[in-house]
Amino acid sequence: MRLLYTQIGRERGWRTFKRPGVDAFLEHLAKFYEVVVYSDQLSMYVDPVMERLDTKGCVRHRLSRVATKYVNGKHYRDLSKLNRDPARVIYISGHALESCLQPENCLPIKPWKLEAEDTQLIDLIPLLEYVATxxxxxxRPVLASFEGRDIAAEFLERSRRVFEQKQQHASGRIWRR
Structure with missing residues (x-):
């Protein structure tokens, strides 16, 4: 996912901006997940940025360009490089389906380009916490069930329906007694 946005300008040089909610997102999900940042950039660029981004140590591992697979002039994230059970890996990115060799593990989100009102990361927390707990x-089947939909909104709608069904079922039991 794009956690940061980097700009270069004549007057100020390189400037890096954090995506809204990134600190809370990483800190909360680190309680449930082994968080890994996977970039197609060289580690000499990734490491200093991650030192500033992840001051609380929420990101357990960093993979950079050497861990990608180069195909037809493009670097792809190859989740097999994680050496983890693919049934338990979620790859979140604004360009997930175009940058990953395992699309069945992708949770695509809207790319971020400095929109201050962006809530994509925070909106995903309920789904990701539910999946973990x-x-x-x-x-992979869970991710496939959200294909083509706004994942966060769809999860909230499904949760609402389940809650209403439980309420109806519970109120039905009271009347049967």
Missing amino acids: ARVSDI
């Missing part, structure tokens, strides 16, 4: 055995 429900101990989903294979994340």
Whole structure:
């Protein structure tokens, strides 16, 4: 996912901006997940930026360009390089489907280009927390069920429907007694 946006200008040189909610997102999800940043940039660029971004040590590992697969002039994230069970890996990115060799593990979000009102990261927290606490055995069918939809909004709608069904079922039991 794009956690940062970097700009270069004549007057100020390189400037890096954090995506809204990135600190809270990383800090909260680090309680449930092994967070890994996977970039197609060289580690000499990734490491100093990550030192400034992740001051609380929420990101356990960093993968850079050497861990990508170069195909037809483009670097792709190859999640097999994580050496983790693919049923338990989620790759979140604004360009997930175009940058990853395992699309079934991708959770695409809207790319960020400095919009101050962006809430994509914070909006994903309920879904990601649910997946972690429900101990989903294979994340890939869950991700596939959201294909083509606004994932955060769809998850909230599904949660609302489940809550209403439980309420109706519970109120039905009271009347049967």
